[in-house]
Amino acid sequence: MIKVSVIGAKGRMGGNVVNAVNQADDTELALALDAGDDLTQVNPDNTDVAVEFTVPSVALDNVLALIGQGVDVVVGTTGWTDEKLDQVRKALAEAPRADQAVFIAPNFAISAVLADYFAGLAAKYFESAEVVELHHPNKVDAPSGTAIHTAHTIADARRATGLGPMPDATETDGGSRGQVVDGVHVHAVRLRGLNAHEEVLLGNAGEQLTIRADSFDRGSFMPGVLLAVRNVSAHPGLTIGLDKFLDL
Ligand SMILES: NC(=O)C1=CN([C@@H]2O[C@H](COP(=O)(O)OP(=O)(O)OC[C@H]3O[C@@H](n4cnc5c(N)ncnc54)[C@H](O)[C@@H]3O)[C@@H](O)[C@H]2O)C=CC1
Numbered sequence: 194m195i196k197v198s199v200i201g202a203k204g205r206m207g208g209n210v211v212n213a214v215n216q217a218d219d220t221e222l223a224l225a226l227d228a229g230d231d232l233t234q235v236n237p238d239n240t241d242v243a244v245e246f247t248v249p250s251v252a253l254d255n256v257l258a259l260i261g262q263g264v265d266v267v268v269g270t271t272g273w274t275d276e277k278l279d280q281v282r283k284a285l286a287e288a289p290r291a292d293q294a295v296f297i298a299p300n301f302a303i304s305a306v307l308a309d310y311f312a313g314l315a316a317k318y319f320e321s322a323e324v325v326e327l328h329h330p331n332k333v334d335a336p337s338g339t340a341i342h343t344a345h346t347i348a349d350a351r352r353a354t355g356l357g358p359m360p361d362a363t364e365t366d367g368g369s370r371g372q373v374v375d376g377v378h379v380h381a382v383r384l385r386g387l388n389a390h391e392e393v394l395l396g397n398a399g400e401q402l403t404i405r406a407d408s409f410d411r412g413s414f415m416p417g418v419l420l421a422v423r424n425v426s427a428h429p430g431l432t433i434g435l436d437k438f439l440d441l
Pocket residue numbers: 200201202203204205206207226227228229246247248249251255268269270271272298299300301302338414
């Protein structure tokens with residue numbers, strides 16, 4: 194049995210992870226912690242893998258602490274920058290165990306992982322590409338971690354094939370053109386009734402490809418979370434993206 198502690202256990206995602214861990218045959222719940230609880234309770238005696246779903250402002254500190262306490266970590270919380278990721282790598286290099294592992298996924302839903310992957314395949318064939326993400330209005334960060342990741346995926350594919358900047362004659366913009374991430378415009382919608390959705394729009398003269406992923410229910414993330422829990426310890430160091438654990 195894999196002993197799993199959940200950090201952010203009272204949250205929308207954390208609560209689902211607690212249920213998923215309790216229901217799976219090969220995992221058992223160790224600790225379920227939330228804001229105000231003592232994170233130092235988590236250690237290798239009670240926990241194989243800690244799952245971190247909190248808020249972007251605290252996730253780095255939690256992950257650094259968990260690394261220092263000798264456990265492997267699966268992270269779903271958003272807000273990761275290159276600087277923060279470097280801090281995680283540094284902490285792993287100094288971790289109590291030489292083979293310690295952290296896995297971070299912008300999105301655990303197979304639909305979103307494939308949408309990102311397909312966007313990377315398609316990007317080099319299109320002159321224009323933009324990302325629209327649509328979420329529930331309780332989400333604290335914009336744009337979504339998934340949309341930022343997809344923008345980088347598109348930008349990497351365009352760079353690799355020598356594509357330059359996208360055509361855009363905009364001269365005045367009060368913000369309607371969205372946030373530019375790695376040269377890709379990203380637009381965020383917050384609407385009651387939505388959960389987590391992303392559209393990648395790719396355009397050429399006279400044609401358009403739309404790639405869309407919809408997570409209607411947070412249960413859609415749980416197979417990916419359990420896949421990460423089962424695989425993280427076999428991948429020492431920092432791994433980013435569920436595609437690394439899939440046969441893509
Ligand atoms: N990677 C993925 O597939 C997904 C990622 N997310 C991301 O996961 C994060 C959490 O999302 P939700 O569950 O919807 O948020 P939420 O607001 O429902 O839950 C966050 C929980 O973290 C707790 N918390 C805050 N500070 C804490 C601390 N210092 N220690 C322990 N717990 C603390 C809060 O009390 C709350 O219970 C967000 O960054 C979101 O974007 C959400 C869905 C899927």
